[in-house]
Amino acid sequence: MSTSVCLPDRPTRSRRRRLxxxxxxxxxxxxxxxxxxxxxTAQAGTRPDxxxxxxxxxxxxxxxxxxxxxxxxxxxxxxxxTAGVGDLRTGAKVPTNGQVRIGSASKxxxxxxxLQLVDEGTVDLDASVESYLPGLVRSPGVDPxxxxxxxxxxxxxxLPDYTNSMFQExxxxxxYQHIYLEPRDLLDMANAMEGGPAGTxxxxxxxxVLAGLIAQRVTGRPFNxxxxxxxxxxxxxxxxxxxxxxxxxxxxxxxxxxxxxxxxGELLDFTRMxxxxxxxxxxxxxxxxxxxxxxxxxxDGKLLKPAQLAEMRTTVAVHPQSNLRYGLGLFSTPLSCxxxxxxxxxxxxxxxTANGATDDGRAATLTVxxxxxxxxxxxxxxxxxxxxxAALCAK
Numbered sequence: 058m059s060t061s062v063c064l065p066d067r068p069t070r071s072r073r074r075r076l077x078x079x080x081x082x083x084x085x086x087x088x089x090x091x092x093x094x095x096x097x098t099a100q101a102g103t104r105p106d107x108x109x110x111x112x113x114x115x116x117x118x119x120x121x122x123x124x125x126x127x128x129x130x131x132x133x134x135x136x137x138x139t140a141g142v143g144d145l146r147t148g149a150k151v152p153t154n155g156q157v158r159i160g161s162a163s164k165x166x167x168x169x170x171x172l173q174l175v176d177e178g179t180v181d182l183d184a185s186v187e188s189y190l191p192g193l194v195r196s197p198g199v200d201p202x203x204x205x206x207x208x209x210x211x212x213x214x215x216l217p218d219y220t221n222s223m224f225q226e227x228x229x230x231x232x233y234q235h236i237y238l239e240p241r242d243l244l245d246m247a248n249a250m251e252g253g254p255a256g257t258x259x260x261x262x263x264x265x266v267l268a269g270l271i272a273q274r275v276t277g278r279p280f281n282x283x284x285x286x287x288x289x290x291x292x293x294x295x296x297x298x299x300x301x302x303x304x305x306x307x308x309x310x311x312x313x314x315x316x317x318x319x320x321x322g323e324l325l326d327f328t329r330m331x332x333x334x335x336x337x338x339x340x341x342x343x344x345x346x347x348x349x350x351x352x353x354x355x356x357d358g359k360l361l362k363p364a365q366l367a368e369m370r371t372t373v374a375v376h377p378q379s380n381l382r383y384g385l386g387l388f389s390t391p392l393s394c395x396x397x398x399x400x401x402x403x404x405x406x407x408x409x410t411a412n413g414a415t416d417d418g419r420a421a422t423l424t425v426x427x428x429x430x431x432x433x434x435x436x437x438x439x440x441x442x443x444x445x446x447a448a449l450c451a452k
Contacts, residue, residue: 066157098396108307108451109138111444112423118142119433121425122324123151123198123312127345129353131418135346141426145324157295158332158334159410160403162258162348163341164265168210169355169388170272170283172365178277182368186214189271193244206271208255209264210385211373217250218261219243223334223416227319227430230406233428234327237303240266244338248263258373258383262338266281269337280337283362292354296344305329307342314407325408340403345422352400352422370399394450404428411445421448 108128115124123141130136143151174180180280186194186209187201194201196217208214223246224230247263268279276283281299287298296309305328316327332340343351354360361369372382372389382389389397390413400413409428414420429438 059085063421081442102275107446108138108448109140111440111447113140114140114440115425115437115444117434120437121427121432122315123426124423124434125129125151125155125157125312126350126411126423127151127154127422128159128451130421130451132416133418135349137346143426144328145313145315147388148286148310151312151329151426153312153416154296154344156307156309156312156342156344157426158307158314158405158408159343159348159424160339160402160405161262162343162403162407162410162412163337163339165351165355165384165401166284166288167268167272167280167337168369169360169373170280171206171210171268172288172361172369173435174272174275175368176365180206180271182210188266189313190267192229193241193270194267195248196250196252198254204255205366207385208266209271212260212264212383213256213258213373214261214264215253215255215257216261216263216267217247217252217257217265218263219250220262220334222246222250227317231318231320231325232317233334234325234330234406235305236334237331240270241338243334243336256376260391262335265338266336270336278396284341288351288360292350292359294343294347294350297343297351298314298342298345300332300342302333302341303331305331310346312426315427316406317427324427331407332405335405339403345424348410348412348422349414349420352412352420353418356399356414356416369426390445392450393446398449411441413445413449415449419449421445423448 112124112126115121121141122145123143126138128136137153139153141151143149154445171180175182183205185202186204186206194204199215204214207347223233273280273282284299313326314326315324318325358366369385369387373386375381375383380391386401387399388401389399391397396415398413398415406428408424408426410422410424412422442444
C-alpha cells in the first residue's frame with residue numbers, strides 16, 4: 058500500500074464535496090451496522106475468511122488508510138481483524154483492537170445514562186426540555202415547552218444541528234482541529250439557526266448536547282463522570298473513556314486518523330484533535346472489542362431495566378422510503394439473514410465507525426481511519442455497507 062499523504066486527484070473548489078456530518082453519516086452507514094476487519098496478527102498464516110477478504114478491499118491509496126474490527130459470534134468468541142497502514146508516514150501496521158474516536162456512536166452511551174435516570178425517577182421522558190433547562194433553547198421556530206426529553210433522544214425535536222453551522226464544506230474541518238468549544242458554545246450556534254416543529258425525524262447533534270446537560274443538571278455531576286461510573290466502570294470497558302477538557306491525544310495504542318484538506322488535496326494527520334465540540338453527541342474514545350462488549354451488555358439487559366430497554370428499542374421511521382428506524386439512541390436495520398441489527402455508527406474527522414448487535418448474541422464493530430468524504434474512490438462506502446450485513450449474518 059502506498060504511504061503517500063497526497064490524494065491522486067486534487068479536487069477543485071467547484072467539485073468540493075459537502076461534509077457528511079456525524080448526523081448523516083450515522084444514517085448512511087446503515088444505522089450503526091458493525092463490520093469485521095481484515096486478517097489480524099492472531100490469524101497470520103491461516104486462510105483468510107470471507108470477511109477478511111472483503112475488508113481488505115477497503116484500504117488502499119485512494120481508499121481508507123487503515124481498518125480494524127472485532128467480530129463476536131453467538132458463543133462469545135471474538136475474532137480481530139486489521140488491514141492497511143496505521144501510520145502513513147512510518148508505514149506502521151494498524152494495531153489490533155486499537156483505540157479510536159467513535160463519533161456519534163457516543164450517543165448510545167448518552168442515551169443509556171439518561172434512561173438510567175428515568176428508571177431512578179429523576180428524569181421524565183415526556184417532560185419538556187424547558188422544565189430541565191429553562192431559557193437554553195432559543196432557536197427561531199422552536200417551542201422548547203413542546204419538546205420532550207424523549208424527542209431529544211429520538212431526533213424528533215425539530216432542533217437545528219449546530220454542526221451544520223460549523224461544517225458546511227470539507228474545507229471547514231481543519232480550522233476546528235485544535236479549537237475547544239463548550240456545550241453552551243454549541244447551543245449558541247444552534248440557537249442562531251432556524252428550527253422547526255417537533256415530531257418529524259431529523260438527526261441533530263444538538264439533541265444530545267441537551268440530553269447531556271439534562272443529565273448533569275439533575276445529578277449535579279459532570280457528564281464525563283456519569284458515563285464513566287454508570288457504564289464504563291460498571292461493565293468493565295478497558296479502552297473506553299471520555300476525554301477531559303482540552304485533552305487532544307488518544308491515550309492507548311491507536312491507528313492514526315486522516316482528514317482531507319480540501320484546500321490542498323492532502324491528507325492531514327487528524328489523530329490529535331480537540332473533540333470537545335462533539336461532547337455528549339460524539340466525543341468518546343473506545344475500541345472495537347469494547348463497543349461489542351457495550352452492545353452485548355445493553356441488549357442483554359446489564360445496563361438498563363426491561364422497561365427502559367424497551368423504550369430505547371421503540372423506533373420511528375428515519376424516512377418513508379428507508380428501512381432504517383431509530384429508537385432512543387439506537388438504529389434498527391434489517392439483515393439479509395433475517396432479524397435486525399441494533400447499533401449506532403459514528404463519524405468524526407479521522408475515523409468512521411460502524412457497529413451493531415443482534416438479539417441472538419452476535420456483535421461486530423468496524424472502524425476505518427478517515428471519513429468517506431476524504432477518499433477519492435466513493436465505491437468504498439457501498440462496500441462497507443455490504444460488509445456489515447456479511448459480518449452479522451456469517452455462520
